[in-house]
Amino acid sequence: MSSGVEPVEESAAEESPIVANADVVKARQMVRALAQQARLSLVDQTKLVTAASELARNTLTYGGGGSMRMSIVTRDGRTGVKVVFRDEGPGIPDLELALTDGWSSGKGMGLGLSGARRLADEFDLVSEPGKGTHVVVVKWAR
Amino acid sequence: MTDRVPVLKIGDVLLVSIQVDLEDQMVMDLQEDLSQRIVDTGAHGVVIDISALEIVDSFVGRMLATIAAISRVLGADTVVVGMRPAVAMTLVELGLSLGGVRTALNLEQGIGALRRARDQGPVGR
Numbered sequence: 001m002s003s004g005v006e007p008v009e010e011s012a013a014e015e016s017p018i019v020a021n022a023d024v025v026k027a028r029q030m031v032r033a034l035a036q037q038a039r040l041s042l043v044d045q046t047k048l049v050t051a052a053s054e055l056a057r058n059t060l061t062y063g064g065g066g067s068m069r070m071s072i073v074t075r076d077g078r079t080g081v082k083v084v085f086r087d088e089g090p091g092i093p094d095l096e097l098a099l100t101d102g103w104s105s106g107k108g109m110g111l112g113l114s115g116a117r118r119l120a121d122e123f124d125l126v127s128e129p130g131k132g133t134h135v136v137v138v139k140w141a142r
Numbered sequence: 143m144t145d146r147v148p149v150l151k152i153g154d155v156l157l158v159s160i161q162v163d164l165e166d167q168m169v170m171d172l173q174e175d176l177s178q179r180i181v182d183t184g185a186h187g188v189v190i191d192i193s194a195l196e197i198v199d200s201f202v203g204r205m206l207a208t209i210a211a212i213s214r215v216l217g218a219d220t221v222v223v224g225m226r227p228a229v230a231m232t233l234v235e236l237g238l239s240l241g242g243v244r245t246a247l248n249l250e251q252g253i254g255a256l257r258r259a260r261d262q263g264p265v266g267r
Contacts (some may be wrong), residue, residue, distance in 0.1 A: 021165045021166050021167055022165060024165070025163050025164075025165050028163065028197065032196065042228050043227075043228045043231055043232070045228075046196065046226075046229060046231075046232045047231075047232050047235065048198055049196065049197050050189065050197045050198075050199050050232045050233075050236060053197060053199040053201075054199055054200060054236075057166070057199075057201060084174035091194040096207065101237055111236055111237045111238065112200060114237065115200060115235075115237050115238075118235055118237070119232065119236060120234065120236055122155040
């Protein structure tokens, strides 16, 4: 599922655990602050924060907790925000299926992963059963 | 113990004004509190003001749809008011169009919509 997320430069990196409901709220606020710092438009901020909210909840609910790492990235003179979610949970057996609208392993509407992919400019998902899940989203300033 | 979203009663309308970034547990509590208040007060309408919300993700979106459905079963119409334009654009791109939820631009229009619905009697949908 790689879409070639290889930013040239990275700065202002911050990491935060996602182990409780309150951490999902905190993750949203942290991503919002960084998106403002990177001068994303209001709509792009909102899209990135919403994507981060979906992924943070996935990390907590399906991954059994994990962490978020975010940074400002620059590539070819463009600035963006990259957010990485990582967990050591059960992993996703079928990535294609998991990215289908409406597919859900239980609770939720099945819009988390597929929705986050639509809201981000770049999206990368690596997961294997038993080896946890690693999701990267990048949103670029226009 | 997490905070709870207050449910205010104005005439036969219940007003829920969400002013903080919602934790998932607060969303669940709100569903319960609001259902109970509808029954206790016999309210005919519910207005949910989300003008302070910077994002609505699939969890909160689903909560709005569920609250509207529960209220309807309990005899009350629901109107969601004050959605920010950036939130609306994001929500639709996310894949949620809130088809079963009545919306209005602001509180005044929301209350007006409830009045009209009530004057016309039960709303068929």
